[in-house]
Structures are given as C-alpha cells and as structure tokens.
Amino acid sequence: MPEFExxxxxxxxxxxxxxxxxxxxxEMVFFEDIQHKAGLTSVWMRLGATPTITGFDMLEExxxxxxxxxxxxxxxxxxxxxxxxxxxxYIDKEIRITDQLVEGMVEQYLDPAVRxxxxxxxxxxxxx
Numbered sequence: 001m002p003e004f005e006x007x008x009x010x011x012x013x014x015x016x017x018x019x020x021x022x023x024x025x026x027e028m029v030f031f032e033d034i035q036h037k038a039g040l041t042s043v044w045m046r047l048g049a050t051p052t053i054t055g056f057d058m059l060e061e062x063x064x065x066x067x068x069x070x071x072x073x074x075x076x077x078x079x080x081x082x083x084x085x086x087x088x089x090y091i092d093k094e095i096r097i098t099d100q101l102v103e104g105m106v107e108q109y110l111d112p113a114v115r116x117x118x119x120x121x122x123x124x125x126x127x128x
Contacts, residue, residue: 015044015053015055016052016053019044019046019053020051020052020053021051023044023045023046023053024046025046025047025048025049025079026045026046026047026074027045027046028043028044028045028066028067028070029043029044029045030042030043030044030066037057039059039060040057040058040059040060041057041058041059041060041063041066042055042056042057043055043056043057043058043066043069043070045070045073045074045083046083047073047074047077047081047083047084047085048077048078048079048080048081048082048083048084049079049080049081050081050082050083052082052083053083054073054077054083054084056069056073073085106119
C-alpha cells in the first residue's frame with residue numbers, strides 16, 4: 001500500500017503510526033497476516049472524530065463475531081470523543097492514582113534522605 005511506504009524504512013513504526021489518519025470514522029481493519037498474539041485476533045478501528053485508531057483483541061474462536069463487537073464498541077464510544085469507549089474513560093478516571101496521592105505516599109513511606117536523593121530537583125539547591 002502506497003500510504004505505508006514512508007514507514008517501511010523505520011523499524012519502530014507501530015500500528016498507531018501507520019494507521020493515523022488512514023481510516024474513516026467507524027472504519028475497521030484486520031490483517032490476518034500480521035497477527036502476533038497466540039490465540040487472539042487484533043482489530044483496529046477509528047472510533048472517534050480524532051484521526052487516531054483504537055485496537056481491540058478477540059479470541060480467535062470468536063473472530064466470526066468481529067463485526068458485532070465493533071458495532072458494540074462504536075455504540076459505547078462518543079462520536080466526537082477521542083476514540084475511547086465511555087466506560088473505559090470512566091473507569092480510568094475513577095481508579096487513576098493522582099499526583100497528590102503519590103506525593104502523599106512518598107512523604108509518608110520514604111525516608112527523607114531517599115526522598116531528597118530521588119525526588120528533589122537539583123535546581124532547588126541553587127545558592128541564589
């Protein structure tokens with residue numbers, strides 16, 4: 001495919017790079033020849049208004065249901081969103097560890113010398 005020619009020379013090209021802006025909204029692509037996960041089938045879709053793609057894996061035995069699963073995922077993803085199903089965004093928001101929580105845990109559980117060595121910026125030791 002000519003769209004992918006610029007990536008052929010780069011060994012660090014990933015699916016997100018290759019398919020950025022290539023798929024139309026709600027379009028799905030599946031390449032049987034490049035499956036690398038034992039027992040799984042990988043599918044890529046453009047779910048939202050942004051040109052990025054979202055991938056999902058299915059059991060090989062259930063790959064005949066690929067169209068139904070992609071329809072369900074499209075239904076669960078906001079049309080003008082960033083391509084992530086709503087419930088995944090909600091779960092991520094609810095379980096995400098905040099910077100404030102991490103800072104509190106570092107203060108509570110790490111020795112002050114260790115904190116200073118690993119978490120204090122060197123510029124804080126400026127003489128002026």
